Amino acid sequence: MVRAMVAALGILALAACAPLAPQPDASDRAAAELGVLSLGIAQPGRFEAVTVRLDLPASAAGSVLSFPENWGPEENLSQLRRDTAFRGLERLPGEGEAYRVAPGGGWIAYTVAQDYDGEPDWQTHRLPGMRVRTAQSHAFLLGQTVLPTWSQGGVPLTLDLQSLPQRAAFSFAPADCATGCALDDLANSVLALGDFAFDTRQAGDTTVRSAIRGSFAMDADAMSGVLAGMLDQGAQRFDDAPFASYLFAVNPIPAPPQGSAVVGTGLHRSFLLLASENADAERLRHTIAHEIVHEWITRRMGPTDEASDAQRMWFTEGATEYFAWKLQLAAGLIDTQDFLAGMSDLASEYLASPVRELPAGELAERIFESEEAQRLPYQRGALLAWHWDMLARERGSSLDAVIADLIDGNTGQELTDARIQAAMARRIGGHFDSDLVRYVVRGQALDPMALTLPGCVVAMPERSGTVRFAIEEGSSRDTCRAELLGPA
Numbered sequence: 348m349v350r351a352m353v354a355a356l357g358i359l360a361l362a363a364c365a366p367l368a369p370q371p372d373a374s375d376r377a378a379a380e381l382g383v384l385s386l387g388i389a390q391p392g393r394f395e396a397v398t399v400r401l402d403l404p405a406s407a408a409g410s411v412l413s414f415p416e417n418w419g420p421e422e423n424l425s426q427l428r429r430d431t432a433f434r435g436l437e438r439l440p441g442e443g444e445a446y447r448v449a450p451g452g453g454w455i456a457y458t459v460a461q462d463y464d465g466e467p468d469w470q471t472h473r474l475p476g477m478r479v480r481t482a483q484s485h486a487f488l489l490g491q492t493v494l495p496t497w498s499q500g501g502v503p504l505t506l507d508l509q510s511l512p513q514r515a516a517f518s519f520a521p522a523d524c525a526t527g528c529a530l531d532d533l534a535n536s537v538l539a540l541g542d543f544a545f546d547t548r549q550a551g552d553t554t555v556r557s558a559i560r561g562s563f564a565m566d567a568d569a570m571s572g573v574l575a576g577m578l579d580q581g582a583q584r585f586d587d588a589p590f591a592s593y594l595f596a597v598n599p600i601p602a603p604p605q606g607s608a609v610v611g612t613g614l615h616r617s618f619l620l621l622a623s624e625n626a627d628a629e630r631l632r633h634t635i636a637h638e639i640v641h642e643w644i645t646r647r648m649g650p651t652d653e654a655s656d657a658q659r660m661w662f663t664e665g666a667t668e669y670f671a672w673k674l675q676l677a678a679g680l681i682d683t684q685d686f687l688a689g690m691s692d693l694a695s696e697y698l699a700s701p702v703r704e705l706p707a708g709e710l711a712e713r714i715f716e717s718e719e720a721q722r723l724p725y726q727r728g729a730l731l732a733w734h735w736d737m738l739a740r741e742r743g744s745s746l747d748a749v750i751a752d753l754i755d756g757n758t759g760q761e762l763t764d765a766r767i768q769a770a771m772a773r774r775i776g777g778h779f780d781s782d783l784v785r786y787v788v789r790g791q792a793l794d795p796m797a798l799t800l801p802g803c804v805v806a807m808p809e810r811s812g813t814v815r816f817a818i819e820e821g822s823s824r825d826t827c828r829a830e831l832l833g834p835a
């Protein structure tokens with residue numbers, strides 16, 4: 348099947364090349380520097396296997412492509428790839444699967460298929476649905492689990508989706524990559540095929556595409572409404588123009604033994620939501636809001652070092668969680684009471700967490716060990732983000748401005764801890780560094796009662812040992828809302 352596809356693409360390429368003038372102009376020369384990522388299906392009308400092909404020009408010579416073995420909670424990713432064929436690439440010796448591009452350029456093609464039986468479930472998977480799902484009626488996958496990355500050199504790529512069926516959605520449209528997309532960005536994607544309900548709506552300046560399987564407490568319109576409100580507020584508060592297009596894909600997963608599950612993965616101008624169909628609307632809405640904030644924190648700030656990502660979750664997840672609440676309030680998706688209830692829950696979960704005093708370094712190593720470990724950076728980080736927002740506001744600034752600064756300072760270089768911390772300290776002041784060392788680096792217990800809060804909010808200890816944030820007597824909800832949000 349790979350051979351048949353390769354032959355078909357070869358013919359297409361010939362046909363496209365034939366009319367070229369003998370003297371290529373500047374844009375042709377630029378195109379010759381670009382590679383091509385092609386996605387398709389192996390068999391028309393069936394979704395048991397997805398085909399991937401990378402065509403690499405001579406300008407990529409010497410670059411090295413590496414296939415990941417792990418991503419997030421998933422391991423042994425090479426088992427998802429079959430029928431690998433390549434030419435003009437040299438397979439490098441060593442543990443990982445890596446290829447060096449030869450002087451004339453070359454190509455590599457493979458098919459991707461799920462490597463477990465039946466539907467994703469909680470017995471086989473730490474998080475059902477993160478691993479490639481391919482079936483007769485549908486398929487969905489995350490780019491990070493099946494695409495290689497450049498571990499040395501590399502060229503930008505255009506996108507060829509002509510071999511995908513009509514019922515398909517991918518985070519990128521070919522037009523997005525007309526002048527080349529980074530392979531790293533292209534991997535930050537979701538592909539949904541088959542029996543999803545596909546739809547397109549306009550939300551302000553953004554074209555919102557959706558791909559939804561299953562039925563949930565929120566319908567596609569409601570989900571798009573959350574998306575539109577969040578995109579609008581993020582663009583305003585982070586001083587970052589709205590995106591031309593956005594995709595969200597939703598797939599049902601079985602309910603866990605107790606309760607419900609909603610898991611979001613934020614991707615390039617897109618996210619994948621995995622949810623059990625018994626999940627309530629509030630939880631769906633909040634998870635969608637959170638994933639959209641990741642568009643700015645950190646994707647618009649520059650690439651991060653994945654190997655050490657868990658170390659900076661106080662920022663990547665903590666600030667994201669805080670802004671998920673704050674932007675929902677700003678967009679009118681929730682009211683003042685909802686915001687305070689959300690922050691109260693984070694504080695109470697934090698106080699009840701058996702791992703709340705884990706230093707960031709140790710937490711990073713144990714992040715996938717337990718639900719409590721995974722949640723700690725959200726709880727601790729969001730409470731600190733609220734506190735820091737208030738400290739920055741006392742200086743006439745805000746945490747919104749820190750996010751805007753970090754986006755503004757994106758030159759394509761890696762987003763380092765030093766850059767994050769410098770941006771925070773500049774707006775928040777001297778407290779930031781000492782707070783970070785005390786509560787995150789050393790993991791000392793943070794007392795939610797001692798946070799810097801807006802004047803209209805009081806923190807009240809409860810008998811159960813939890814904390815509840817409430818509007819102070821005499822303050823109205825509207826005044827307090829304005830105080831929580833600060834100037835946009």
Ligand SMILES: [Zn+2]
Binds near residue numbers: 641664
């Ligand atoms: Zn997150």
